[in-house]
Amino acid sequence: MLGVRVPAREAEKARRALLAAGALAKEYRIKRQGSYVILPVKEEARDLLQGYEVVETEFESLEKRKSFEDRLRELLSPQEFVLVRRSFDIIGDLAILEVPDELFHRKHEIARALMEAHKNIKAVFCKRSEVKGEARVRELEHLAGERRSETVHREHGLRLKLDIAKVYFSPRLAYERQRVLKQVQDGEVIVDLFAGVGPFALLFARHRRVRVYAIDINPEAVRYLRENIALNKLKGEVIxxxxxxxxxAPRGVASRVIMNLPKSSDAFLDLAFEVLKPEGGVVHFYTIAPEENLWGKAELARSVAKRMGKRLEVLEKRVVRTYSPRNYHVVFDLRVS
Ligand SMILES: C[S@@+](CC[C@H](N)C(=O)[O-])C[C@H]1O[C@@H](n2cnc3c(N)ncnc32)[C@H](O)[C@@H]1O
Incomplete structure (x- = not known):
């Protein structure tokens, strides 16, 4: 399209003059070119441009980019639109969608609409199973964009390299990790029993002078954890x-234990208590609870502590997120001594 090239110091004067003459194409972004500026002008105003250096160039439109929702409304019928899930997870530059069965035949179009609305997303996958197995990984299907599942996710100033097809990672726990970090003091020894690629462990070691033993049974998770230790500047130490x-797990060493394996952490409460120093400490016990009995697992923790001759106090309890329609991922901060 048509543009007017002026020295940058004259750009504002020229912009006003072109605007007053009705020649400025306001819906396009003004371009910078070294010490010059190129102002977008309307084709029909060509005759008004005498005295200006006129050039042909492309300009970026200032029109609001259509959102994912706008694009889905265009793409789908009203009946289909009510079925579609508009929420998605972004991990690094990858997105994970849920596509209901009724819309499965349109999954590629939906994925492309997401990429068009969010230019920072380089590939889109959809969930093909629940999180399952010992490694807590879900099956994914590639729908659009680059054919890779490895990315670097940024969270609270950390860089977390991971492969979404090989390891567990949830960006939805970012607030929870920050909440726990606020309790962590310099000098602590922390054991993260189910560390994954290290989002809790690395966060603590980045901001506090602590030693964190970070354990995982999935060799891929530990491989990425090692890379992530090298990728981040840490004040403390992650082992x-x-x-x-x-x-x-080392026994009798920790002032704090993280046990984020919500589906089966109940069976590891005794281990968490053994891992604490003899004088005790805090256990962040993540578990799944049904809507009708959100805090019932406190009794289980109490009975395990009692059996082991320990005292237990619930310092805090909170819902972390919805797990499934009637179940919640909850956390108890337990002081055990
Ligand atoms: C729900 S993920 C949590 C990972 C990490 N804490 C996070 O927030 O991203 C649970 C992790 O526990 C690991 N895991 C499962 N059973 C385990 C076990 N018995 N011992 C150690 N790690 C285990 C899985 O491989 C998985 O990476």
């Missing part, structure tokens, strides 16, 4: 340990 937490 990766590959294996079953029951076998490899």
């Amino acid at each position: 990766p340990l590959l294996g079953d937490a029951r076998e490899v």
Whole structure:
């Protein structure tokens, strides 16, 4: 399209003059070119441009980019639109969608609409199973964009490299990690029993002078954890340990234990209490609870502590997020001594 090239110091004067003459194409972004500026002008105003250097160039439109929702409304019928899930997870530059069965035949179009609305997303996947197995990984199907599942996710100033098809990672726990970090003091020894690629462990070590033993049974998670230790500037120390937490966790050392394996952490409460120093400490116990009995697992934790001759106090309890329609991912901060 048509543009007017002026020295940058004259740009504002020229902009006003072109605007007053009705020649400025206001819906396009003004371009910078070294010490010059190119102002977008209307084709029909060509005759008004005498005395200006006129050039042909492309300009970026200032029109609001259509959102994912706008694009879905255009793409789908009203009946289909009510079925579609508009929420999605972004991990690094990858997005994970849920596509209901009724819309499965339109999954590629939906994925492309998401990429058009969010230029920072380089590939889109959809969930093909629940999080499952020991490694807590879900099956994914590639729908659009680059054919890769490795990315670098940024969270609270950390860089977390991971492969969404090989390891567990949830960006939805970012607030929860920050909440726990606020409790962590310099000098602590922390054991993260189910550390994954290290989002809790690295966060603590980045901001506090702590030693964190970070355990995971998935060799891929520990491989990325090691890379992530090298990728981030840490104040403290993270010691990766590959294996079953029951076998490899150091005993009697920790002032704090993280146990984010919500589906089966109940069975590891005794281990968490053994991992604490003899004088005790805090356990962040993540578990799944049904809507009708959100805080019932406190009794379980109390009975395990009692059996082991320990005292237990619930310092705080909160819902972390919805897990499934009637179940919640909850956390108890337990002081055990
Ligand atoms: C829900 S993920 C949490 C990962 C990490 N804490 C996070 O927030 O991203 C649970 C992790 O526990 C690991 N895991 C499962 N069973 C384990 C066990 N017995 N010992 C050690 N790690 C285990 C899985 O491989 C997985 O990476």
